[in-house]
Amino acid sequence: MPAADSCHSRSLSWLVKSCIRADPARHIAVPVPIPAPSPALCPTPQPPPPSSPAPISALPDDLLLECLARVPRASLPPLPAVCRRFATLLASDAFLHLRRAHAQLHPSLLALSVDSGCIAQALLQFDASAPVIEVAALPLPLTLLHCGSSVFAHARAVVLGREVFLIGRGAMVRADALTGAARACAPTLFPRKKFAAAAVGDRIYVAGGSARTAAVEEYDPEADAWRVVGGAPRRRYGCAGAGAGGVFYVAGGVAMSGEGARALEAHVCAGSVDALHVASGTWARPRALPGGGCVVGACGVGDHLYVIASHAVELSFWRWCSGATGRGGDGRGWGGWVALEAPPMPRGSVGLGMAVRVAMAGLGSNRVAAVVSAAAVRGHNTGGGALEGMVLVYDIAGGKWSRTPDLPPGFRRAACAGVEC
Amino acid sequence: MAAATDDAGDSNEMIRVVSSDGEHFEMPEAAANLSLVLRHMIEDDCADAAGIPLAVVAAKPLAKIVDYCTKHAAKSSGLTIEEAEELKRFDAEFIEVDTDMLYDLLVAADFMGVEGLSKLAVQRTADLIKGKTPEQNRETFGIVNDFTPEEEEEICKENEWAFQITKPPSRLC
Numbered sequence A: 001m002p003a004a005d006s007c008h009s010r011s012l013s014w015l016v017k018s019c020i021r022a023d024p025a026r027h028i029a030v031p032v033p034i035p036a037p038s039p040a041l042c043p044t045p046q047p048p049p050p051s052s053p054a055p056i057s058a059l060p061d062d063l064l065l066e067c068l069a070r071v072p073r074a075s076l077p078p079l080p081a082v083c084r085r086f087a088t089l090l091a092s093d094a095f096l097h098l099r100r101a102h103a104q105l106h107p108s109l110l111a112l113s114v115d116s117g118c119i120a121q122a123l124l125q126f127d128a129s130a131p132v133i134e135v136a137a138l139p140l141p142l143t144l145l146h147c148g149s150s151v152f153a154h155a156r157a158v159v160l161g162r163e164v165f166l167i168g169r170g171a172m173v174r175a176d177a178l179t180g181a182a183r184a185c186a187p188t189l190f191p192r193k194k195f196a197a198a199a200v201g202d203r204i205y206v207a208g209g210s211a212r213t214a215a216v217e218e219y220d221p222e223a224d225a226w227r228v229v230g231g232a233p234r235r236r237y238g239c240a241g242a243g244a245g246g247v248f249y250v251a252g253g254v255a256m257s258g259e260g261a262r263a264l265e266a267h268v269c270a271g272s273v274d275a276l277h278v279a280s281g282t283w284a285r286p287r288a289l290p291g292g293g294c295v296v297g298a299c300g301v302g303d304h305l306y307v308i309a310s311h312a313v314e315l316s317f318w319r320w321c322s323g324a325t326g327r328g329g330d331g332r333g334w335g336g337w338v339a340l341e342a343p344p345m346p347r348g349s350v351g352l353g354m355a356v357r358v359a360m361a362g363l364g365s366n367r368v369a370a371v372v373s374a375a376a377v378r379g380h381n382t383g384g385g386a387l388e389g390m391v392l393v394y395d396i397a398g399g400k401w402s403r404t405p406d407l408p409p410g411f412r413r414a415a416c417a418g419v420e421c
Numbered sequence B: 001m002a003a004a005t006d007d008a009g010d011s012n013e014m015i016r017v018v019s020s021d022g023e024h025f026e027m028p029e030a031a032a033n034l035s036l037v038l039r040h041m042i043e044d045d046c047a048d049a050a051g052i053p054l055a056v057v058a059a060k061p062l063a064k065i066v067d068y069c070t071k072h073a074a075k076s077s078g079l080t081i082e083e084a085e086e087l088k089r090f091d092a093e094f095i096e097v098d099t100d101m102l103y104d105l106l107v108a109a110d111f112m113g114v115e116g117l118s119k120l121a122v123q124r125t126a127d128l129i130k131g132k133t134p135e136q137n138r139e140t141f142g143i144v145n146d147f148t149p150e151e152e153e154e155i156c157k158e159n160e161w162a163f164q165i166t167k168p169p170s171r172l173c
Helices: A002-016 A037-041 A061-069 A084-091 A093-101 A262-270 B036-043 B059-074 B081-094 B099-112 B115-129 B134-141 B149-158 B160-164
Strands: A107-115 A118-125 A132-139 A156-160 A163-167 A172-176 A182-185 A196-200 A203-207 A215-220 A225-231 A240-244 A247-251 A273-277 A282-284 A294-301 A304-310 A315-321 A336-340 A354-363 A367-376 A387-395 A400-403 A415-420 B014-018 B024-028
Touching: A061 A084, A061 A093, A061 B099, A061 B115, A084 A093, A107 A156, A107 A163, A107 A354, A107 A367, A118 A172, A156 A196, A156 A203, A163 A203, A163 A415, A196 A247, A203 A240, A203 A247, A203 A273, A240 A304, A247 A294, A247 A304, A294 A367, A304 A354, A367 A415, B014 B036, B024 B059, B036 B099, B059 B081, B059 B099, B059 B115, B099 B115, B115 B134
Parallel strands: A156 A415, A196 A240, A240 A294, A294 A354, A354 A415
Antiparallel strands: A107 A118, A107 A415, A118 A132, A156 A163, A163 A172, A172 A182, A196 A203, A203 A215, A215 A225, A240 A247, A247 A273, A273 A282, A294 A304, A304 A315, A315 A336, A354 A367, A367 A387, A387 A400, B014 B024
16 A cells, blocks of 8 residues: 555654654645644654655545546546556546536547457547547457457447447447546347447447347446347347437337338338337337438437438438327327438438438437438449538537538448547 | 624734644735635634644645735735736746645645645646656656556556557647
8 A cells, every 4th residue: 555655654754864844744644624643742743755755645535536637638548557546546436527527528429440450439529619539549458359340340339427338249348438448348148230229327228230139138337247138029220229218219220020021111110219118128119200211320318319310312300209198008109209400411412322321429418419421322323422420410409400520531330429528 | 603704804914823843824814714724713713823723734835825825815806917817827836846745735725725726736736647657657756556467467458558649649638
């Protein structure tokens, strides 16, 4: 223990040396508003020898935390390696609360993409007058280095507190959004691709993306373990997930069951949403999206679900408000869809022959971010209009979209999540 | 608790404080009022000629704190831009201290409840921590590396990227 060490050396120096300067505060590691007897008894306590370490590590936890909480984010990553005490304090909830209290945390968009042994991350921050993008690369944890690029090709990013979980096909990484510390953790029980994933409460839920199972899995970060908590009504592939108001939403995609009615099922899935009320384990099905759109992106903000739908020649944007009555007896007809301002797409980026990819994430309690990429479908010549990593941000209160700087090249297939950073 | 006696405006009275090692200091009441602890003691009529004893604050940091409070109390309200600038400069020079004194100021300002000084010292510490490798931080603050070699390897692996990137790729914080 450093505190004990330094105390010892100090009291020793006090015995040995006689008088240079008075400094009894050194003898007290924790200031308490009760007069300590020792300074009164020894009116000429001694300073430590000149070479002795500064006693910053003797600071009480709350003071040291105050100091750590004011260190700029860019300087945080190496700090847990300083000593155990730093590591513990930096990992504490108190650290997060203090940073929030000092307005050092801002809702930010984090895009993660795994390529050749690295997790590339782009962080879009909105605290300054103009949004700022930072790019960094962190090596994959050693245990995952063997993973081929396909493992994280369609990974989903889910945030629990300050940690981002990047869920790939048969592998998962968790990274601390503040310090960047990354480690491998338990993969989903069933390998999945293009699945729905979201956080509800302090757990992660995944569904879809597998022809083999309809199972919905739940991840407990404390136990680092997945378990099956139920079966989804439809085996969706290419679906989007969102968590809001205690509900796990699985939206869009195509059905994988087939059995004769494949085409019909695919259509039904594309515009529909299944909703798992997590606490009760019951499923409900909100009304299908009006206008026959296909859900291409979804996220939760507060108690509401937000989705972007594609109508072949345009995109639309919707909010699902669950009704005041809560879930209806038959699970149908609760709440309703509200049409919001459509995302402003550049000319030619949406239309016949164009494939649009959308990744959505809630930013704090008042913004929705959508990362949009559009490319010509093979065989079509659309003459331009391709987009890569365009970031649109919707201000919920103001009801307006705005465009921020694009993600750097290489983040077209990135998994996106809203973090506090 | 005690009803506040509202005579903060009339601050000609000098308040005496005594450091843990028996040195006496004087400052105007307005300056003493910047310390929560002193203010409460003054309100409770504990400030007498013998001085308020501050059992955990040594003379050296106390001298600095008296200095700080006196300066700030003299310019507490209705600052002009120049005065605010001057006070900022004063703060910047004031906190240019070694880590020993910084520690003393952190603890003393926290104990005495001098909010402005607490913030100043905390910010200074954060600035010293900023932008350093773990080894540099240990050196600056005299921190003992108490990880076992295995733990250190583990934590370095988790944070590997932190050591690879020497400078941030774009504007930060």
